[in-house]
Amino acid sequence: MAGNSQRKGAIRKSGSKKGQQVGTGGHQRRALEGKGPTPKASDRPNHKAYKAKVRAEKEEAKRPQGRTPKAAPRDRTSGSLELVIGRNSTLEALRMGMPAHVLHVFNRIDADDRVTEIVSLAVEQGVEVREVTKGSLDLLSDGTRHQGIALEVPTYEYLQYQDLLDNSDGPARIVALDSIQDPRNLGAIMRSAAAFGATGVVIPERRAAGVTVAAWKVSAGAAARLPVARAVNLVRALEDYKKAGLFVVGLDAGGEVDLHESQLLDGPLVIVVGSEGAGLSRLVRETCDQIVSIPIVATTESLNASVAASIALYEAKRALQA
Template sequence: MPGNSQRRGAIRKNTKGATVGSGGQRRRGLEGRGPTPKAADREYHPAHKQAKRGGTGGRVASSGGRGAGKPQRRTKGSSEIVAGRNSVVEALRADIPVSTMYVAGRIDSDDRVREALKIATSRGLPILETPRGELDRLTDGAVHQGLALQVPPYEYADPHDFIDPETPGVPLVVALDGITDPRNLGAIIRSVGAFGGHGVVVPERRSVGMTASAWKTSAGAAARIPVAKASNLTRALEEYQKAGFFVIGLDMDGDVELPDLDLADQPLVVVTGSEGKGLSRLVRETCDQIVSIPMHAATESLNAGIATGVTLYEIARRRRR
């Protein structure tokens, strides 16, 4: 607009003198510095200190069989909060691993609160008195009644752990295909422990994990029976077959009835599918045999936990013979 050049401040004055270059500093700053050194090569990293002591940097060697010498892949689940007086007491009675017990300030004590405090004290668990607002946040708004437990992440085994020629007895592993109910997982772990099994394999996707409910249903067996997590269940089953295992799948329309199973004395992987969809197509095609449990009424069916328990009992019975 005419006349604007006469307005005060319309013309920017250079008060810093002549502009000079960066002397190449900007260009050098854009240059790469090479690859990041390994953790063991960084002086202040814990892996470097452990390497100087002659350690393995946290890696665990495979226990044998196929894949020996490879580092085991240990995966952890997420921590879980158990909320509510009844749930907390039942979890403590089942000896579920607990990292912290939270108690609301000025809680109205009853028999459940006193029992929870007694068990936690006898086990040496950390007990924190927490404001109710903070407890609401920790439990994500659940009805906690002033009591909550934090369950630490479960450390899963590696599927190769069950391929060990030094394992006592004939290897027996249960693999779960599409099981999503933690109570079924807990019941299966309990049956594996009762009938001489060595472990359970679950896939990473579309499958239940080791939750507090699974721990509770296992009635303590989860402390003895390892659960492994496989990134690809079909590939894990093929690895077992290459190691000398036979893979049998449970299905109502099986080719072989359980009493006629002639592979009971061999290293076995028993695959249990979901109640609704059964075995997935790829898993079914990978199995060496599809086995059914004979029942009096064709319209009846068993849930995954009971079907697996019946199968493991029959395998254990035949092996004792």
């Protein structure tokens, strides 16, 4: 009721005023101060990376003192080695005879038929088998699901593009890849190149797929038989091939002639396959002696790079034998 100053709470006492007061500006300064950068995952006790680091440190502490410690698996694979991870991938790699150095197996692995065959093949092929802890495998695989298995394989050794000219079995037949990005396409092209008697494959050193584990697997063992060279400048490599007497034929949907009508396929030859989507780059296209196309029905936009390469390799082999 207005004017009823006798009601409890109707008059606010001076000492009960809420809000800011004189001299309170710095009371919360400490709470507002920054706490510094966020610690690394391996330094946070509740993070799995920290637990893995602790396990690795404990294993290190168990080693006999006075010996020079060997490089950790992660260090050994960071430069000159690659990894095949998982049971199916490792089994497939060993079945096709992929070169390998060390097989890492979880010391408490729940073995099945795949694990049994993996270990058996590794022993037969002279691959060192090591029983390791889960922590070691976690560090080695860098978080990738490993299923208790990891295989160390050497990186691929490339040739110089000039080396592919040395072919004692007949005229050089080289496949040049203009920035193919997918290693599976590279592997499939290597498989076809080996099947149709190509001398080798040349790829750019940069911005292109290399002979990785994925490419090796798709090649179905062709990577062990077919040499692959790298060129710093693909255009320069093609020009050098032309000076050595090879014809350079590029594959493109808008070619000058159909593939089967080309008169350049029966001698020393370089077949150039363009990248997925973009096709041949301008400079590579201008360097080619001839641009050929593979006739397809109008309802199909284009062929996969590896399929186009296979068809061209078949036609080239047929022309050579004619």
